[in-house]
Amino acid sequence: MPQSPTAKLAHTPPDGGWGWVVVFGSFISIGFSYSFSKALTVFFKDIQQDFDVSYSEIAWVASIMLATMYAGGPLSGMLVNRFGSRPVTIAGGLMCGLSMVAASFGNSIIFLYVCIGLIGGLGLSLNLNASLTIISKYFLVRRPLANGLAMTGSPVFLCFLAPLNQYFLSNFGWRGSFLILGALMLHCCVAGALMRPLPSAPVPPVENGSPRGREAGTQGTKLKSNCWSRVKIVDLSLFRDPGFIIYLIGNSMFFFGAYAPIVFLSSYAVSQGVDDFSAASLLSIMGFVDMFTRPGTGLLANTKWIRPRIQYFLSFAMVFNGTCHLLCPLATSYPSLVVYAAFFGIGFGMVFALIFECLMDIMGPLRFPKAIGLVTIIECCPMLLGPPTAGALVDHYGDHRYLFIMCGAVILTGGLFLFVMNVYNYHRIDKKGKAKDQELQGDDVPQQERALEHMPEEGPQAPGPGGDETGPGATEEDGAMGEDGAMGDHGRRSADDSRKRSQEFHDITI
Amino acid sequence: MLHPGVKLCAQLLLLSLSWGGTHSTGGPGSTLPPVVSGPPLSSDVRSVVFKGESQVEEVQVVRPLTLALECTWTGSQDRPHNISGFWRKDGSELADSRRPVLLENQQYNLRRAFSITDEEGLGNYSCVFDNQAEVDFILAAPRVGEVRDRPTVSYVGDSVVLQCKMEDTKPRPNSWTWYRANGTNKELLDPEPDSPRYHIHNHEGKTKLTVRNLTEADSGAYYCGAVYDIGVTLSRVDLRVITFLEPLKPFLVIVGEVLVLVSLILLYERTKAHGTHPDNPLSDDQAHKLTPDDAGGEVTDSSTRQRKV
Numbered sequence: 061m062p063q064s065p066t067a068k069l070a071h072t073p074p075d076g077g078w079g080w081v082v083v084f085g086s087f088i089s090i091g092f093s094y095s096f097s098k099a100l101t102v103f104f105k106d107i108q109q110d111f112d113v114s115y116s117e118i119a120w121v122a123s124i125m126l127a128t129m130y131a132g133g134p135l136s137g138m139l140v141n142r143f144g145s146r147p148v149t150i151a152g153g154l155m156c157g158l159s160m161v162a163a164s165f166g167n168s169i170i171f172l173y174v175c176i177g178l179i180g181g182l183g184l185s186l187n188l189n190a191s192l193t194i195i196s197k198y199f200l201v202r203r204p205l206a207n208g209l210a211m212t213g214s215p216v217f218l219c220f221l222a223p224l225n226q227y228f229l230s231n232f233g234w235r236g237s238f239l240i241l242g243a244l245m246l247h248c249c250v251a252g253a254l255m256r257p258l259p260s261a262p263v264p265p266v267e268n269g270s271p272r273g274r275e276a277g278t279q280g281t282k283l284k285s286n287c288w289s290r291v292k293i294v295d296l297s298l299f300r301d302p303g304f305i306i307y308l309i310g311n312s313m314f315f316f317g318a319y320a321p322i323v324f325l326s327s328y329a330v331s332q333g334v335d336d337f338s339a340a341s342l343l344s345i346m347g348f349v350d351m352f353t354r355p356g357t358g359l360l361a362n363t364k365w366i367r368p369r370i371q372y373f374l375s376f377a378m379v380f381n382g383t384c385h386l387l388c389p390l391a392t393s394y395p396s397l398v399v400y401a402a403f404f405g406i407g408f409g410m411v412f413a414l415i416f417e418c419l420m421d422i423m424g425p426l427r428f429p430k431a432i433g434l435v436t437i438i439e440c441c442p443m444l445l446g447p448p449t450a451g452a453l454v455d456h457y458g459d460h461r462y463l464f465i466m467c468g469a470v471i472l473t474g475g476l477f478l479f480v481m482n483v484y485n486y487h488r489i490d491k492k493g494k495a496k497d498q499e500l501q502g503d504d505v506p507q508q509e510r511a512l513e514h515m516p517e518e519g520p521q522a523p524g525p526g527g528d529e530t531g532p533g534a535t536e537e538d539g540a541m542g543e544d545g546a547m548g549d550h551g552r553r554s555a556d557d558s559r560k561r562s563q564e565f566h567d568i569t570i
Numbered sequence: 571m572l573h574p575g576v577k578l579c580a581q582l583l584l585l586s587l588s589w590g591g592t593h594s595t596g597g598p599g600s601t602l603p604p605v606v607s608g609p610p611l612s613s614d615v616r617s618v619v620f621k622g623e624s625q626v627e628e629v630q631v632v633r634p635l636t637l638a639l640e641c642t643w644t645g646s647q648d649r650p651h652n653i654s655g656f657w658r659k660d661g662s663e664l665a666d667s668r669r670p671v672l673l674e675n676q677q678y679n680l681r682r683a684f685s686i687t688d689e690e691g692l693g694n695y696s697c698v699f700d701n702q703a704e705v706d707f708i709l710a711a712p713r714v715g716e717v718r719d720r721p722t723v724s725y726v727g728d729s730v731v732l733q734c735k736m737e738d739t740k741p742r743p744n745s746w747t748w749y750r751a752n753g754t755n756k757e758l759l760d761p762e763p764d765s766p767r768y769h770i771h772n773h774e775g776k777t778k779l780t781v782r783n784l785t786e787a788d789s790g791a792y793y794c795g796a797v798y799d800i801g802v803t804l805s806r807v808d809l810r811v812i813t814f815l816e817p818l819k820p821f822l823v824i825v826g827e828v829l830v831l832v833s834l835i836l837l838y839e840r841t842k843a844h845g846t847h848p849d850n851p852l853s854d855d856q857a858h859k860l861t862p863d864d865a866g867g868e869v870t871d872s873s874t875r876q877r878k879v
Contacts, residue, residue, distance in 0.1 A: 106722070109731045109778075233723030236817030243824035250828055253835040 073425075078256060079198035083206050085254035086191035089149055091213025092156070092248055093188040097125040099221035100176070103234040110234075113169050121172050123444065128181025129188065130440040136182075136189035137433030145194035146255045148186050153248025155183030160242030164235045185436075187248050192416050192432060194255045196425040203420060204367065208358015208413040215350040215409070295430040302488075303422040304431060306481040308438060313474030314378055314411065316442035317467030320450035321385055321404065322346075328460040334394045342397055346405040353409025361414060369486065370421055374414040375478035381407030382472025389461035626706045631686055632741045633799035640681040641697035641705045649673055653700035655680040660693045671699065689801035711798045712740040714805035721808035729782040732807045734794035736775040743796035746770070746777035749804070751791035756804075759792075784811045 073079075104118045111118070140148050159179035166172050191210065199206040228237035298304050322343065329339035357377070360366060366373050384403045391400045416432070423431040450463040629637070641655075655678065656668035671678045680697045686709065695707045715737050724730035736743055748770060749756040759779070761768035769780040777794055789811045795802040 109733055112731070229723075230720040231723065232812070232817040233725065235725060235728075236723070236812075236814075239817045239821050240824065243821045243828070246825060246828040247831075250831045250835070253832045256839055 073198055073200040073203075074258070075199050075201045079202075079206065081254050082194055082198050082256070083209050085149075085251035086195055086210035087213040087216075088251040089152075089187040089191040089213070089248050090210055091217030092245060093129060093184040093191075094214035095218035095221050096156075096180075096184065096245075097122040097129075098218055099225050100125075102222065102225040102229060103237060106229065106234045107169075107172070111167075111169050117169055118172075121169075121176050124173055124177030125181040125184070127440055127444055128178055129184045130436040130443065132182045132185030133189065133433035133436030134430075135433070136186045137429040139186065140190045140193050141429050144257050145190035145197075146252050146257055148190040149252030149255055150249045152183040152186030152190065153246055153250075153252055155186065156180050156245040156248060157183075157242045159183060160238050160245060164238035164242065183245075183248075187251075189429065189432060190252070190255070192420075193425075193429050195416075196420045196428050197258055200425075202362060204361035204370065204414070204417045205355075205358040207417040207420070208354045208356070208361065211358075211413050211416070212351060212354040214412070215347045215354070219344070219347055219351065295427075295434070298423070298427065298431055298434055301422070303485055306478065306485060307419060307422055308435060310375070310378065310474045310478035310481075311415070311435060312439055312442045313470050313477070314381075315439045316446045316449075317382070317385070317470040317474075318408070318411075318446065319443065320447045320463060320467050321388070323447045324450060324454065324460060324463055325401070325404075327454075328388075328464075329394070329397050331460055332392050332397070334397065338394055342401040345398060346401040346408065349402050349405030350409040350412075353406050354413040357410045357413035358417075361417060370414065371418055371482040371486070372479060374411065374418045375475045375482060377407060377410035377414055378471055378475030378478060380475075381411055382468045382470070382475055385464045385468030385471065388464040388468070625704060626708060628708045628710065630712050630741065631692060631709050631800050632711060634687045634691075636683055636685050637709070638681060638683045639695060639697065639707055640679065641699070643678045643680075643699045643703050644676060649676070653678060655697065655699045657682055658696040658698060686800065692800065711800050711803045712736065712743075712796065713803045714794070714796060715740070717805060718807060721810040723810045723812060724784055726784055726786060726811060726813050728784055729780060730784060730809065732779045732781070732792055732794070732809060734777050734796070734805055734807065736796055738775065741798070742775050743798055745797045746772050747795040747797060747802065748777070748779050749793040749795060751793065756793055781809070786811050786813070 100122050101119075104115065104121075107113075108115055108118045136148065136152075139151075156179075159175045163172055163175040163180075166175060192207075195206050195210055196203065225237060225241075228240055232240065325342055325346075326336075326339040329342055330336060334342075361370055361373055381404070384400065384407050388400050388404075391397045419431055419435060420428050446467070450467065453462045453466060454460055631637070639657075651673050653671050653673075654668055655671040657664045657680075667682065671680055678699055680699065682697075684691070684695065686692065689711075692709045692711065695709060696704050697707075698704045714734050716735065722730060722732060734746065748759040750759055751757075759768055759770070761770065767782050769782075771778045771780070779792065779794070781788060789809055792807045792809060793804045794807060795804050
């Protein structure tokens with residue numbers, strides 16, 4: 061039995077069992093990450109009065125938190141790679157909890173920026189990255205479903221957090237609410253405790269002293285120096301992967317147009333004559349539909365018809381989303397706006413359920429943590445630029461329609477771009493796979509290796525169970541375009557052993 | 571006494587009188603609206619044509635003026651040539667208002683000029699035709715529309731800002747006053763300029779009352795009054811002062827719950843690991859917890875375990 065393939069692979073993803081508990085933990089963690097900054101807006105009016113600042117100044121708190129959550133991607137990726145998901149999630153939960161507790165004693169807006177925005181955002185970034193990484197470690201065959209389920213945390217938490225925050229505000233004021241919210245965020249530590257690290261295989265001495273061996277714990281601190289020398293916060297070699305570049309471009313386009321409709325939906329509805337309360341309910345409808353779309357999409361993406369070509373599914377989701385926005389100006393009455401909100405929720409949920417899965421598909425569990433770190437920090441820009449640009453459009457033309465048209469056009473273009481580029485990319489990967497198949501026709505391939513082909517990215521540099529660096533990447537809002545689905549498909553088809561596969565992966569992607 | 575199927579047309583003529591320059595009559599502490607007497611000068615005349623089912627018209631009055639209210643009714647099935655019409659104020663008929671109304675151009679027309687000089691002049695005026703049709707005019711000074719329905723919560727020793735804002739679409743008040751509910755009375759808040767506890771700041775259509783060094787006795791209802799020439803309209807703001815112990819209790823409960831959960835989870839994992847093989851990488855991540863707190867309480871074991879290959 062060949063030593064190297066098993067030695068290269070840390071583990072076979074369990075694809076079930078405790079994995080579902082881990083999904084639940086990720087559900088909680090991702091839920092807090094995405095919904096927290098949105099749910100904070102409930103307190104803004106009160107804080108604005110107490111601190112005597114303008115609304116836009118207080119709204120920066122949420123923006124800083126979201127931006128830090130994204131920008132912290134590479135750092136959190138590195139930490140997850142080094143320490144594993146569990147400690148990072150627990151640390152993130154503690155950071156968030158303490159930052160909120162500190163914020164409750166704050167007396168200036170700058171203090172809130174630092175506490176909630178920077179420290180809280182960083183904590184959320186750690187949470188997000190670690191949660192996504194551990195899913196990629198625990199699942200392979202059922203990974204799309206696991207991703208879809210975990211991402212459902214965002215709309216579910218938002219649905220609960222918003223009224224809960226109102227309740228806290230009425231009873232305890234904003235200071236008391238922050239205190240209690242800090243305690244609630246400690247549940248991320250519970251989620252972290254659930255993220256049991258997977259046992260990693262022992263690394264034989266011939267293997268390069270990789271962080272993986274360190275992760276295993278058997279080597280103790282001996283390999284620490286090796287690890288640090290190998291650890292890079294930003295891995296630029298990822299940019300040599302065309303799949304990654306395609307994903308990044310499409311993703312950025314999605315993010316540019318993704319948030320603005322959410323921000324302006326209520327005001328658009330009011331401008332069409334809908335009363336305030338109904339306008340606010342539109343977002344709830346969207347969130348509610350989103351809640352059910354995500355697991356559904358995950359389930360659908362897991363089917364044998366879609367999984368091999370999952371990148372197409374993501375581009376379809378983006379096209380759907382973009383078309384939805386383009387048609388929004390046609391909705392002028394409340395019932396038609398409800399229909400729009402429902403379709404928006406479907407499109408939104410579909411994209412977000414697939415965003416991370418597709419990146420995992422392209423990069424594989426080994427490179428995913430670094431990739432997601434890069435993706436998030438790059439997506440920070442379009443995400444932050446989108447709503448203000450849209451707002452400027454609204455101010456300039458005095459009409460919301462142009463906002464929706466712009467966002468819809470950008471997202472639609474992104475989706476089409478993804479689709480077209482993926483046709484090319486899949487074709488390219490198929491061709492290379494066929495060529496390699498012919499080369500390695502005569503290899504003796506044991507059953508085990510064939511099974512392990514599904515994880516082509518488990519290469520020597522892959523850290524152990526805890527090593528995934530799921531960057532804050534792709535806030536669910538990101539239309540990350542994972543394009544690596546081809547690899548899994550490719551792996552299944554080819555009969556090569558996984559060792560060669562990981563070699564090929566690098567060859568192919570260069 | 572309304573005929574459902576009858577369309578009522580009412581015309582409202584508003585004669586606003588202006589004096590040379592606006593002056594806020596009465597100091598901030600006065601609760602009585604000014605009584606202004608002087609020759610009425612006609613300025614702009616606004617007329618509102620009132621149709622439709624709803625027979626209620628709201629009229630904003632900011633200063634004393636003479637108001638002409640006019641109602642027009644197209645009549646019922648049989649149109650007698652002569653019916654009686656009268657005016658009501660706040661439900662009771664005005665003394666000398668009953669008079670015969672003649673049918674002209676298929677319509678009955680009732681018109682009367684009212685002199686609104688003070689707050690008593692405001693209210694609910696109705697023109698009634700023959701006990702069959704009725705139009706209500708609600709004369710009132712502008713009120714703050716956005717009323718906060720839940721109390722502002724603050725803490726002992728902290729300071730809080732209570733705010734009232736008159737919408738931009740409504741006329742701006744001349745000034746603002748603040749009152750504190752004291753039983754059933756409202757007691758005026760008139761702080762000295764250097765008062766340590768209260769501070770009132772008025773700016774355009776907004777007023778802010780800052781209360782410092784809160785105590786629990788400061789809880790209760792506060793009223794901001796928008797002062798117009800015609801009178802003062804009040805809007806209620808509730809304040810609730812609590813001690814820091816109140817949110818602390820749920821906080822401690824939740825933290826305790828988190829501690830218990832984390833301990834249980836890690837304990838379960840440990841016992842499970844003990845039960846199967848002593849080859850788990852548990853110690854690995856535990857050693858790297860960034861802060862040793864609740865989660866680390868249970869697992870401080872940092873010794874590496876041998877893995878069974």
